Amino acid sequence: MPPAPGEPSDEALVRRAQAGDAHALDLLLRRHQADITRILWRFTRRPADLDDLVQDVLLRVLRNLGQWRNDQPFQHWLRRVTVNVGRDYCRRAATARRWIQEASPDPAAPAPEAPEPAADPAARAAAGEVLSYLSQLPPNDRVLLTLHYLEGWDFQHIGDLLGWSAPVTKLRAFRARQRLRSLLPLQELS
């Protein structure tokens, strides 16, 4: 979210935070909390996990803020941190899913990603369905397509956040869409 007129820029706040101004850091993080939370919600349907992920982002920012340099917008740097937290989550989820499948889960147990009630039930149901497809993909594919379809970001931007070159990103996007298409045998990808 851009600063309101008269408010200090992100970059000014970061410089103050780097100098030890805790209030500036709070202001900066609150300014971006909606962005952080929305992005991470694309990867999970569990509020408890969402809390963990948001906190992980905050912790990484607190620990690494000194490394930010003014050669890129703070929002870009923060999104990179956020996306990497999301990617780590997808990797752990993929591992856990394998274990659970091998362990013959109790059929009476609640679904691990049961959706929360929402103000817009149709949107929540659709998000749950989209996630059920995307979560079957390998972690990098899942991150790539989640951000592309649900955040509307282009592949180049996503690749930049994940540290991939343009050709690598293009190839990964092509293969990821192929894999997704195989999960949707009677549907089309746009």
Added chain:
Amino acid sequence: MNPTPPPSHWSDLVAAARRDGPPPVAFDRLLQAARGAAARPAGFLEEFTALFASRRALYAGGLATAAALALAVWQGMAVWDQAAPLADFLSATLGGLS
């Protein structure tokens, strides 16, 4: 003869999914806890996260149990003798609770 595929639903599905927003998070509380964690000895959170993530798989579907586990370990940190290896402490605590 191949069956006629149904019309594409993917675009509609994604468009609807984009409208879904996150539930409210207690951002200030999370920030406060993150500040506390950042002030803890280096390596604590990495150790905790790794161990907890591995244990958490055992509690899939039992969110309340997992949350209670995290809280118990967090509270247990108050009695951690920092001379002892952190991984040993966390492993013992998690083992005792599972």
